[in-house]
Amino acid sequence: MMPRFETIFAKWAANYDDTVLKNPGEYHEVFEGYTRILATIVEKLKQPKKGKVIDIGTGTGNLAGFLIKAGFQVMAIEPSKEMRKIAKRKFPELEIYEGDFLNFPEKLRKVHGIVSSYAFHHLTDEEKADAIRNFNQHLVMGGQVIFADTVYENLKFKEELLRDTKARGYMGLLKDLKREYYTTIDVLKNQFTAAGFEVEFTRMNKFVWIMDAKKIKEVEN
Numbered sequence: 001m002m003p004r005f006e007t008i009f010a011k012w013a014a015n016y017d018d019t020v021l022k023n024p025g026e027y028h029e030v031f032e033g034y035t036r037i038l039a040t041i042v043e044k045l046k047q048p049k050k051g052k053v054i055d056i057g058t059g060t061g062n063l064a065g066f067l068i069k070a071g072f073q074v075m076a077i078e079p080s081k082e083m084r085k086i087a088k089r090k091f092p093e094l095e096i097y098e099g100d101f102l103n104f105p106e107k108l109r110k111v112h113g114i115v116s117s118y119a120f121h122h123l124t125d126e127e128k129a130d131a132i133r134n135f136n137q138h139l140v141m142g143g144q145v146i147f148a149d150t151v152y153e154n155l156k157f158k159e160e161l162l163r164d165t166k167a168r169g170y171m172g173l174l175k176d177l178k179r180e181y182y183t184t185i186d187v188l189k190n191q192f193t194a195a196g197f198e199v200e201f202t203r204m205n206k207f208v209w210i211m212d213a214k215k216i217k218e219v220e221n
């Protein structure tokens, strides 16, 4: 069933960096502080400097690029062929695999970090729970999952945000918020806790939060 948004990303790949860095249009509040958000993920990664880190849904490789610069050994996962091609062109040294949150190489074990930006909402809540349980198997004890993504503080906030987006005439963004699987902090908190992690959330802009989850126990998948 996964992934399901290939045509969107195949078309978007060529001008993705321009959109997020220069012309976000209706998405300006979603991508506000984009570079700072990616840099914060790297800062929060309290792991050995040459540690192994997987970046899932790497897109054009922006987060992977920051991680390489910080000295981490990075393995990137990306379902879109067009995105992989651009990431590889930008970062020839990047180890990049075709895959997604639920299907990535089994051999990527005992990693120190699993990171992602602007991508986890492509999974339904049920798929998110499966993915998080699987992350536990791939991480060393004390390893971290650090994701930045749009998350709703709660359901009341979700309603208000959808109403506000509609009132401002951002119909493309509204369609996206309704079509994809943006969830709430409580759902994610429960999923990470049940899968052997302690987790904290930090708001980065009106839409995006960083969730920083540390593996504190082994959990059978």
Ligand SMILES: C[S@@+](CC[C@H](N)C(=O)[O-])C[C@H]1O[C@@H](n2cnc3c(N)ncnc32)[C@H](O)[C@@H]1O
Residues within 6 Å of the ligand: 002, 003, 004, 005, 009, 020, 056, 057, 058, 059, 060, 061, 062, 063, 077, 078, 079, 080, 083, 099, 100, 101, 102, 116, 117, 118, 119, 122, 123
């Ligand atoms: C909005 S882009 C984010 C790219 C990059 N991480 C960034 O921060 O700029 C979302 C990326 O997630 C990828 N994607 C879509 N469905 C996915 C899935 N099920 N698992 C992993 N990645 C997925 C898309 O192909 C796309 O490259």
